[in-house]
Amino acid sequence: xxxxxxxxxxxxxxxxxxxxxxxxxxxxxxxxxxxxxxxxxxxxxxxxxxxxxxxxxxxxxxxxxxxxxxxxxxxxxxxxxxxxxxxxxxxxxxxxxxxxxxxxxxxxxxxxxxxxxxxxxxxxxxxxxxxxxxxxxxxxxxxxxxxxxxxx
Amino acid sequence: xxxxxxxxxxxxxxxxxxxxxxxxxxxxxxxxxxxxxxxxxxxxxxxxxxxxxxxxxxxxxxxxxxxxxxxxxxxxxxxxxxxxxxxxxxxxxxxxxxxxxxxxxxxxxxxxxxxxxxxxxxxxxxxxxxxxxxxxxxxxxxxxxxxxxxxxxxxxxxxxxxxxxxxxxxxxxxxxxxxxxxxxxxxxxxxxxxxxxxxxxxxxxxxxxxxxxxxxxxxxxxxxxxxxxxxxxxxxxxxxxxxxxxxxxxxxxxxxxxxxxxxxxxxxxxxxxxxxxxxxxxxxxxxxxxxxxxxxxxxxxxxxxxxxxxxxxxxxxxxxxxxxxxxxxxxxxxxxxxxxxxxxxxxxxxxxxxxxxxxxxxxxxxxxxxxxxxxxxxxxxxxxxxxxxxxxxxxxxxxxxxxxxxxxxxxxxxxxxxxxxxxxxxxxxxxxxxxxxxxxxxxxxxxxxxxxxxxxxxxxxxxxxxxxxxxxxxxxxxxxxxxxxxxxxxxxxxxxxxxxxxxxxxxxxxxxxxxxxxxxxxxxxxxxxxxxxxxxxxxxxxxxxxxxxxxxxxxxxxxxxxxxxxxxxxxxxxxxxxxxxxxxxxxxxxxxxxxxxxxxxxxxxxxxxxxxxxxxxxxxxxxxxxxxxxxxxxxxxxxxxxxxxxxxxxxxxxxxxxxxxxxxxxxxxxxxxxxx
Numbered sequence: 001x002x003x004x005x006x007x008x009x010x011x012x013x014x015x016x017x018x019x020x021x022x023x024x025x026x027x028x029x030x031x032x033x034x035x036x037x038x039x040x041x042x043x044x045x046x047x048x049x050x051x052x053x054x055x056x057x058x059x060x061x062x063x064x065x066x067x068x069x070x071x072x073x074x075x076x077x078x079x080x081x082x083x084x085x086x087x088x089x090x091x092x093x094x095x096x097x098x099x100x101x102x103x104x105x106x107x108x109x110x111x112x113x114x115x116x117x118x119x120x121x122x123x124x125x126x127x128x129x130x131x132x133x134x135x136x137x138x139x140x141x142x143x144x145x146x147x148x149x150x151x152x
Numbered sequence: 153x154x155x156x157x158x159x160x161x162x163x164x165x166x167x168x169x170x171x172x173x174x175x176x177x178x179x180x181x182x183x184x185x186x187x188x189x190x191x192x193x194x195x196x197x198x199x200x201x202x203x204x205x206x207x208x209x210x211x212x213x214x215x216x217x218x219x220x221x222x223x224x225x226x227x228x229x230x231x232x233x234x235x236x237x238x239x240x241x242x243x244x245x246x247x248x249x250x251x252x253x254x255x256x257x258x259x260x261x262x263x264x265x266x267x268x269x270x271x272x273x274x275x276x277x278x279x280x281x282x283x284x285x286x287x288x289x290x291x292x293x294x295x296x297x298x299x300x301x302x303x304x305x306x307x308x309x310x311x312x313x314x315x316x317x318x319x320x321x322x323x324x325x326x327x328x329x330x331x332x333x334x335x336x337x338x339x340x341x342x343x344x345x346x347x348x349x350x351x352x353x354x355x356x357x358x359x360x361x362x363x364x365x366x367x368x369x370x371x372x373x374x375x376x377x378x379x380x381x382x383x384x385x386x387x388x389x390x391x392x393x394x395x396x397x398x399x400x401x402x403x404x405x406x407x408x409x410x411x412x413x414x415x416x417x418x419x420x421x422x423x424x425x426x427x428x429x430x431x432x433x434x435x436x437x438x439x440x441x442x443x444x445x446x447x448x449x450x451x452x453x454x455x456x457x458x459x460x461x462x463x464x465x466x467x468x469x470x471x472x473x474x475x476x477x478x479x480x481x482x483x484x485x486x487x488x489x490x491x492x493x494x495x496x497x498x499x500x501x502x503x504x505x506x507x508x509x510x511x512x513x514x515x516x517x518x519x520x521x522x523x524x525x526x527x528x529x530x531x532x533x534x535x536x537x538x539x540x541x542x543x544x545x546x547x548x549x550x551x552x553x554x555x556x557x558x559x560x561x562x563x564x565x566x567x568x569x570x571x572x573x574x575x576x577x578x579x580x581x582x583x584x585x586x587x588x589x590x591x592x593x594x595x596x597x598x599x600x601x602x603x604x605x606x607x608x609x610x611x612x613x614x615x616x617x618x619x620x621x622x623x624x625x626x627x628x629x630x631x632x633x634x635x636x637x638x639x640x641x642x643x644x645x646x647x648x649x650x651x652x653x654x655x656x657x658x659x660x661x662x663x664x665x666x667x668x669x670x671x672x673x674x675x676x677x678x679x680x681x682x683x684x685x686x687x688x689x690x691x692x693x694x695x696x697x698x699x700x701x702x703x704x705x706x707x708x709x710x711x712x713x714x715x716x717x718x719x720x721x722x723x724x725x726x727x728x729x730x731x732x733x734x735x736x737x738x739x740x741x742x743x744x745x746x747x748x749x750x751x752x753x754x755x756x757x758x759x760x761x762x763x764x765x766x767x768x769x770x771x772x773x774x775x776x777x778x779x780x781x782x783x784x785x786x787x788x789x790x791x792x793x794x795x796x797x798x799x800x801x802x803x804x805x806x807x808x809x810x811x812x813x814x815x816x817x818x819x820x821x822x823x824x825x826x827x828x
C-alpha cells in the first residue's frame with residue numbers, strides 16, 4: 001500500500017514539476033508590463049528595456065499610414081487635443097508606430113481604447129507589434145446616460 | 153411594459169425570500185404543507201422572472217427607447233432576430249437572462265423531483281432560490297435593465313429622456329452565432345448550479361452516498377455539454393467575425409468560460425470513482441463547488457472590468473457584490489464539508505497506478521492544474537498589481553506551454569483510461585487492448601513526419617489521435633461483433649443497439665471520439681500561415697500552397713442597416729477554379745460609424761482559405777489578408793460529435809431485449825461491469 005501511494009506521489013510530482021517548468025518558460029516568453037501612457041512615462045528609463053502593453057485612447061484624427069506602418073497617438077482617457085494639436089513625443093500622449101503583421105482590428109478607430117504590445121524606442125516613439133482595441137468605453141458610458149444623444 | 157418588468161422583479165424578490173424561508177422552516181419543523189408552499193413560491197419566482205425577461209423582450213421589439221438599456225443596445229433598423237438577441241447583448245440584460253435560466257432550472261428540478269428525495273429537496277430549492285435572490289437583488293438595485301433614460305439639464309435638473317432611435321447593437325454582435333452562443337454559455341454555466349445545490353443539500357442532510365450524484369448526472373452532463381458547445385460556438389463566432397484568422401486567443405472572457413468547463417470535466421470523471429468504489433467523496437463535493445464558483449466567477453470576470461479584455465462589456469461596480477457572493481458560497485460549502493468529514497470517508501482504497509481509478513486521478517490532477525494555470529494567467533495582472541504595483545500580463549505562449557502538453561496527456565488518458573480495469577490492469581489486458589493501436593499509431597507517425605508534420609506537439613497530437621481513435625473504433629467493433637454473434641443482428645444494427653443499451657459507456661466513447669477530431673483540428677494550427685497583401689489592384693494574383701487567387705472586382709452594396717464595400721476574388725486549386733470568394737468591409741449606420749470586416753472562408757476538410765478584405769479607398773485597390781488554416785473544419789465536426797455523444801450519454805438505457813435475450817445477458821452484465 002505504501003509503495004502504491006509513493007508511485008502516485010512521484011508520478012504526480014513529476015507531472016507538476018514539468019508543467020511548472022513549462023509555465024515558467026511561457027511566462028518569461030510572454031510577460032509584459034501593462035501600463036497606461038502616464039504610467040509608462042512614470043517608469044523612467046526602465047521603460048526602454050521592457051516588453052510593454054500600453055493602453056490609451058486613440059487620439060482623434062491621429063491615425064495615418066506612413067510607409068508600411070500605421071502611425072497614431074494614444075493618450076489618457078480624458079485627454080482632449082488642443083487646437084492644432086500635432087501628435088508627437090510629449091508628456092501626455094504617446095506616438096505609436098504599428099509594424100505588426102496582423103491587420104488592424106475592426107474596433108480600432110478614433111477614441112477606441114487600444115492596447116498596444118511592443119517596445120519604447122529611444123526617440124520616444126513606441127514600436128507596436130500587436131494591437132487590441134475595444135470600442136471606446138466612454139461611448140458606452142455616455143450612451144447609457146443618454147448624454148451623447150442630448151449633445152447632438 | 154417597463155413598469156411590469158420592474159414590478160415582476162419586485163415580486164420575484166419577495167417570493168424568493170419566502171421560498172427560502174418556507175423551505176427551510178418547513179423541513180426543520182417537518183411541515184409538509186410549508187415545504188410544498190416553498191416549492192410553489194420557487195416556481196412563482198420563475199414565473200416572475202420569466203415575466204420580467206419577456207417584458208424586456210417586448211420593449212426591444214417595440215423600440216421603446218425610453219428604457220436606457222434598450223436605447224443603448226437596439227435601434228429601429230435592427231433586424232428582428234438581433235432585437236431579440238439584444239436582450240442579452242449587454243450587461244443588465246445578460247444578467248437577467250442568467251437569472252431566468254436559473255429559475256427555469258429550479259422549476260424543472262422541483263417538478264422533476266416533487267415526489268423524490270423528500271429530505272433533500274427543500275434544501276435544493278433553498279440553495280437555488282438563494283442564488284436567484286442574489287441576482288434579483290442585483291437587477292433591482294445595481295444593474296436594472298428597466299431603468300429609464302434621463303439627462304441632466306443645464307440648470308442641473310434631471311429630465312426623462314427618450315431618444316428617437318437607439319444606438320444599435322454592436323456590429324460585431326450582429327451575427328447569428330451571437331444569437332445562440334451567449335444563451336448556450338449561460339445555460340451551461342448556470343446548469344452547474346443544479347448539481348451544486350444537490351451537493352450542498354447532501355452535505356446538510358448527511359446523505360453523502362452517491363444519491364446526489366446519480367440524481368444530477370444528467371443535469372451535469374447537459375450543463376457540461378452545452379457549455380462545451382457554447383465555448384466552441386464562441387470560437388466559431390470569433391473565427392468568422394473578428395477577422396484575425398483564429399478561434400481562440402486566451403482572452404480573459406474566453407478563459408472565464410473554459411475554467412468551469414475544465415472543472416466540470418474533472419467532476420464528470422471523478423464521480424464515476426465514487427459511484428463505483430465509494431471513494432473521492434470529499435473531492436467530488438469540492439469539485440462541484442469549485443465548478444459552480446468558477447461559473448459565477450467567470451460571470452464576474454466578464455462584467456466587472458476586473459481584468460482588461462477585448463470583449464466590450466461595460467465596466468461596472470457589480471464586481472464587489474459578486475466577490476462577496478462567491479466568498480459566502482465558498483465559506484459556506486467549506487464549513488459544511490469540514491463539519492461533515494466523518495460522513496465523507498472512502499468505502500475502499502486506491503488501486504494500482506495502472507488502473508481505471510488512477511487514470512481518473514491523473515485526469516483530475518491535470519485538469520485542475522490546467523484550470524489553475526489559466527486562472528493564474530488571467531488574474532496575474534491583478535495579482536502582480538496588488539503585490540508590487542506593476543501590472544504584468546502574460547500572453548498566449550504561457551497558456552499554450554502549459555495547456556498543450558496537458559491536453560495531449562488528457563487525450564492519451566482518453567484512449568487508455570476507459571479500457572483499464574478497476575483496481576489493477578493485467579499486463580495481458582494491456583497488451584490485448586493497446587498493442588495494436590499503439591503500433592499502428594507509431595507506424596503512421598513516420599509518414600506524417602515525411603508529409604511535413606515537423607512540429608513536435610502537432611505530430612504527437614496527431615499520432616495520439618490515431619491511437620485513441622483506433623482504440624475507440626475497436627471498442628465499437630468488438631462490442632458490435634460480439635452482440636451480432638449473440639443476437640443474430642446485423643453488424644450495423646448491433647452497433648446501434650449496443651450504444652442504446654449502454655448509453656453511458658458508448659455515449660462516452662462518442663464524446664471521446666469528438667475530442668479526437670478536435671485534436672486533429674487543433675493540430676492544424678501549427679501550420680497556419682498568414683499573408684498580408686496591402687494595396688492590391690483588381691487583377692492582382694496571390695498564391696498560397698496549391699491555391700491561387702485573383703481579384704476580379706470591387707464594389708459597393710447596401711445592406712439592411714449597413715453599407716458594404718466588397719471584393720470578389722476567384723479561388724483556384726491546382727489551376728482549377730473552385731470558388732468565388734466575396735469578403736466585405738461594412739460600415740454600419742447610426743452614431744457608431746464602426747467598420748467591420750466580413751471575412752470570406754472557403755472551408756474544406758483539408759484546409760480553410762480565409763480571406764479578409766479591409767476596404768478600398770478608390771474602388772480599384774484594396775487591402776487583403778489571406779490566412780491558410782489547415783484542418784480547422786475538424787474542430788467544428790469534433791464539436792458536433794461531442795454534442796451528439798453528450799445527448800446519447802444522457803439517454804436512458806434501452807431496456808427491450810434483443811432477439812435472443814438469454815444469449816447476451818451474460819455478455820451485457822460483463823459490459824456493465826466494465827462500463828465507464
